Amino acid sequence: MSDNKKTTRRVTSVDVAREAGLSRATVSFVLNNTPNQSIPQATRERVLEVAARLGYTPYAPARTLRSGRSDVAVFVLPDWPQGHTMADLIDRAAQVLGEAGLTLVTHVHAGEDDGLARLWSALTPAAVFGMRPFTPQERESMRRAGISAVLPPSQPSDHDLSTSFWIRGIGRLQAEYLIGKGHTRLACALPDDPRLAALGRGRAEGAAQACADAGLPAPVMSTLPMETADAAGVVASWRDAVTAVCAYNDDVALALLAGMRTLGLAAPGDLAVIGADDIPAARFAVPALTTVAQESGEMGARIARALLAALEGGSPELDFLPDTVHVVERESA
Known part of the structure; x- marks a missing residue:
């Protein structure tokens, strides 16, 4: 040869x-x-x-046989589009785990009945973190696989990132900011990706609660297609009923601004717009996008440290959420 x-x-x-x-x-x-x-x-x-x-x-398989587990930590992610915020979270978690000798593997779980069981059989991970709570059946499959470091806790709680401040609290913060600017007629622009429907509703619920607390009508809820002409149609349907919009995230907010331009409308004079996630493109929008920023990298580090504490048999700190979640004021609102 x-x-x-x-x-x-x-x-x-x-x-x-x-x-x-x-x-x-x-x-x-x-x-x-x-x-x-x-x-x-x-x-x-x-x-x-x-x-x-x-x-x-x-040789990793031989090491796994000797120790009973691999040097792998698994993050089980829902079937969401993985954008800038999630990338920052995963990168920082991988860094912290890597410094401790663990390799981070991410797995998108679409909900198939035996998908996770096959994963445990293939990897025998040392620790597992779920972005959503695991079902009793999923936890049983992990127990049978000998995985003892599993987060979050078995009961849904504020530590469930899919229903926590990360979702509802951001919508509330958006609405509170706009209300503080004097707006009394709000809308929520929701994503048209069906995978994000539950998250969009969560943020809209947060905005609605802020309006209720302020004695204002509930926000108008509208799904915003990610096409300029279709986004313009949604804006036109609001007519004079809305003066400010909480966009699900910055991508939706950018589509909204593009739709407004085709109608000859400008933010914030005709319609104030606030996004979420503070993606790099937000600062280059015209006008520059007001948005909610969060320390997603710090969130990833906290999750990683909690998993390491669980592996050591300690009581992990379950406050995963970043200390600083704040509005970045630019020109769109």
């Missing part, structure tokens, strides 16, 4: 032992950091030097 068709064989502990001139048992003790073994420091250093020079890396 020609050299360019040869496959590269992974370096094993047998290769390290042969190169170092030591027994396989000695090399295995060093590479696995086996406790209670009287191995001279010079021998340890020799094994590690040879392993590094040959490019040896531990």
Whole structure:
């Protein structure tokens, strides 16, 4: 076989032992950091030097068999579009877990009955976090797989990020900001992606509660298509009934601003607009988009630290939400 068709064989502990001139048992003790073994420091250093020079890396399946679990943490995500905010959360969580020797794997769970059970069988993860609470059946499959570090708690609570401040509280904050600007007739522009329907309703409920607390009518609820002409049609349907809009997120807000431009309308004079997530494009919109920002990276770090605490058998801190969720004031509202 020609050299360019040869496959590269992974370096094993047998290769390290042969190169170092030591027994396989000695090399295995060093590479696995086996406790209670009287191995001279010079021998340890020799094994590690040879392993590094040959490019040896531990074989994950074998390590899993020895320890009963892998060095993998799994984030189970709902079937949502994964945008800027979620990317920041996952990146920061991966960093914190990586510093502790764990690899983060994300899995989008669309709700199939045995999907998670197959995942546990394939990965045997050390820890699992769910963006939504797990069902009793899903928790039982994790118990059978020997996964003990599972968050959030079994009962839905404020720590459930799909129903927490991350959803309802942002809609409320949007509405409170617009009400504080003197607006009394609000609308909520909801996403037209069916995967986001529940999240859109959650944010709209938060806005409606803020209006109720202020003694104002409930916001007009409208789904906003992500096409300029269709968005313009929604804006036109509001006519003079609305003076300000809580957009589900910045993408919806940008579509709304584009629809307004086709009608010759401008924010905030004709219609004030506030988005959510503070994506990079928000500051470059015309006008620049007022939005709600949140420290999603810090949220990811807190989730990761909670999983690590659970792995150590401690009581994890379950306050995942960032300390700072605030309105970024720009020109659109």
